[in-house]
Amino acid sequence: MVNALEWRHAPRPHIRMIDQTALPTQEIYLEVDTIDALVDAIQRLAVRGAPALGAAGALGVALAMHLARSEAWSEERLDSEIRRVRDARPTAVNLAWGADRASTRRGEGYEGVLAEALAIVEEDGAANRHLAKLGADWILAATGKDEVRVVTHCNTGALATSQWGTAYGIIHELHDRGSLGLVYADETRPLLQGSRLTSWELTKDGIDHLLEVDGAAASTILRGLVDVAIIGADRITANGDTANKVGSVALALACARAGIPFVVAAPFSTVDLQTETGDEIHIELRDDDEVIRFGGTQVAPPGTRVFNPAFDVTPHDLISAIVTERGVVEPAAAPTADLLRPLAP
Numbered sequence: 470m471v472n473a474l475e476w477r478h479a480p481r482p483h484i485r486m487i488d489q490t491a492l493p494t495q496e497i498y499l500e501v502d503t504i505d506a507l508v509d510a511i512q513r514l515a516v517r518g519a520p521a522l523g524a525a526g527a528l529g530v531a532l533a534m535h536l537a538r539s540e541a542w543s544e545e546r547l548d549s550e551i552r553r554v555r556d557a558r559p560t561a562v563n564l565a566w567g568a569d570r571a572s573t574r575r576g577e578g579y580e581g582v583l584a585e586a587l588a589i590v591e592e593d594g595a596a597n598r599h600l601a602k603l604g605a606d607w608i609l610a611a612t613g614k615d616e617v618r619v620v621t622h623c624n625t626g627a628l629a630t631s632q633w634g635t636a637y638g639i640i641h642e643l644h645d646r647g648s649l650g651l652v653y654a655d656e657t658r659p660l661l662q663g664s665r666l667t668s669w670e671l672t673k674d675g676i677d678h679l680l681e682v683d684g685a686a687a688s689t690i691l692r693g694l695v696d697v698a699i700i701g702a703d704r705i706t707a708n709g710d711t712a713n714k715v716g717s718v719a720l721a722l723a724c725a726r727a728g729i730p731f732v733v734a735a736p737f738s739t740v741d742l743q744t745e746t747g748d749e750i751h752i753e754l755r756d757d758d759e760v761i762r763f764g765g766t767q768v769a770p771p772g773t774r775v776f777n778p779a780f781d782v783t784p785h786d787l788i789s790a791i792v793t794e795r796g797v798v799e800p801a802a803a804p805t806a807d808l809l810r811p812l813a814p
C-alpha cells in the first residue's frame with residue numbers, strides 16, 4: 470500500500486509525497502522542503518483527500534518550525550507561513566485541524582511539533598482501520614446480505630489518508646471478509662480522482678470493479694445494481710450534514726429513492742462541531758480550466774463561463790450512517806442538531 474506522504478529527516482527535513490496528479494501513468498515522488506512548495510502541492514492536488522490534508526497541515530507546521538529555526542524567521546513570519554498552509558484549501562476541516570493541533574506544541578519547538586504531527590499520522594491510520602471494521606459490520610447488518618455490491622465516489626483510499634483509507638477502507642475490509650461483490654467506481658469529474666486514483670488502488674489490491682462516468686451513478690443505484698453507496702467526507706457538521714466531492718449528493722438522493730443505505734465514512738478529525746449545519750460550509754470553487762479543458766484539449770467554446778464547485782453538501786436526512794472510529798450514528802433514522810456531539814471526548 471502506497472503512503473500519500475511521510476516525514477523524512479535526510480538529507481534535510483522534508484515531506485515526501487507521491488504526486489497524485491501524475492497517477493496512474495507515473496509514480497513520481499516530491500521532496501517538499503519549503504512552504505511555497507507545500508502550498509502549491511496542496512492547491513494543485515498533488516496531495517489531497519481530507520485526512521491526508523490533515524497530515525499535510527500538521528507536517529507543514531513542523532516544516533515551518535524547522536525553516537524558522539534554520540533561517541531565523543521572526544515570530545510574525547512563522548505565524549503567516551503556518552496560516553498559508555492552514556488556509557491553502559477551505560473545505561476539508563482536517564487541514565486546519567492538523568495545523569492547529571500541531572501548533573499547540575509550538576512552545577516545545579520543532580521537535581515537539583514534529584512529534585505531534587507524527588502522532589496525527591499514526592492515529593489516522595489506526596482510526597481508519599477501526600472505522601473500516603465498524604462500517605463493514607454496520608453495512609452487512611443493515612443490508613442483511615453476505616455479499617454486497619458497492620458504489621463509491623472520488624478517492625478515499627490510502628492516497629487520501631495517512632493509511633488504509635476511509636470509505637475505501639470499508640470496501641477493503643468487506644473484500645478481506647469475502648463479503649464484497651462488484652464495486653462501481655465513479656470517475657469523479659473534473660479531476661478524475663475516481664479513475665486515476667481509486668481504480669489504480671482497486672487494481673493494485675485485486676478488487677473487481679467497473680469504472681463508470683459520474684452521470685451513470687444514479688441509474689446504477691435505481692436499477693438495483695448495487696446494495697450500498699459508501700463515500701468519504703471533507704467536513705461533517707454537528708447535525709451530520711456532510712461535504713464531500715461534488716456529485717456525492719446525487720448518489721444520496723438516488724439511494725433514498727431506491728431504499729438502499731448511503732454511508733459516510735470518516736475519521737473523527739473530519740467532524741467539525743464548531744459548525745452547526747452544512748449551510749455554513751465554505752465550498753471551494755476551482756479554476757474554469759479544469760472544466761473547459763480535458764487532458765490538455767479545449768472541450769468548450771472559448772469564453773464559456775464555468776461553475777466549478779469542488780464539493781457538495783449532502784443533508785443529514787439523506788445519510789443512513791456516519792461511520793467514525795468512535796462509533797456509528799444514523800442521521801436519517803434519528804435526526805438531531807447535536808448528532809455527533811455525544812461522540813466527542
Ligand code: MRU
Nearest residue numbers: 517518519623625629701702714
Ligand atoms: O478535492 P479532493 O480530491 O481533495 O476531494 C477529496 C474528497 O472529496 C474525498 O472524498 C474526501 O476528502 C475524503 S478522503 C478519505
